[in-house]
Amino acid sequence: xxxxxxxxxxxxxxxxxxxxxxxxxxxxxxxxxxxxxxxxxxxxxxxxxxxxxxxxxxxxxxxxxxxxxxxxxxxxxxxxxxxxxxxxxxxxxxxxxxxxxxxxxxxxxxxxxxxxxxxxxxxxxxxxxxxxxxxxxxxxxxxxxxxxxxxx
Numbered sequence: 060x061x062x063x064x065x066x067x068x069x070x071x072x073x074x075x076x077x078x079x080x081x082x083x084x085x086x087x088x089x090x091x092x093x094x095x096x097x098x099x100x101x102x103x104x105x106x107x108x109x110x111x112x113x114x115x116x117x118x119x120x121x122x123x124x125x126x127x128x129x130x131x132x133x134x135x136x137x138x139x140x141x142x143x144x145x146x147x148x149x150x151x152x153x154x155x156x157x158x159x160x161x162x163x164x165x166x167x168x169x170x171x172x173x174x175x176x177x178x179x180x181x182x183x184x185x186x187x188x189x190x191x192x193x194x195x196x197x198x199x200x201x202x203x204x205x206x207x208x209x210x211x
Contacts (some may be wrong), residue, residue, distance in 0.1 A: 060100040070193035080181035083132030091140030092156040105171030121177040131179040
């Protein structure tokens, strides 16, 4: 499972010109599930994301989590995170989880974030052509790959 976490001042996602999800101060998360992923990886990723300390404390040190700052999340399913570009110039998505199961894990990941205490978890529309707008605060961008924790 892969995720790109961007600390944002605000973010929104639109489908056919209509905003379908948004958040204020918090994270915009791109989420991708790959073959072999399960609820175990979704839970692990949600715990790591909710505990990630990338918000400034009173001493201007990255020491606070999204829970500490009462932040919000916009989570967007993004199968292209699983692109394999080792050969040639056209990405292969052979490692991406099949859509129905990927959507189940995306929804489960979002529920896990809520259960861990994140007050607002907005979403895009799985499989839709989406336009994402965000103000990356910092900029701060963190990459997660659950392989480093769960498959070793």
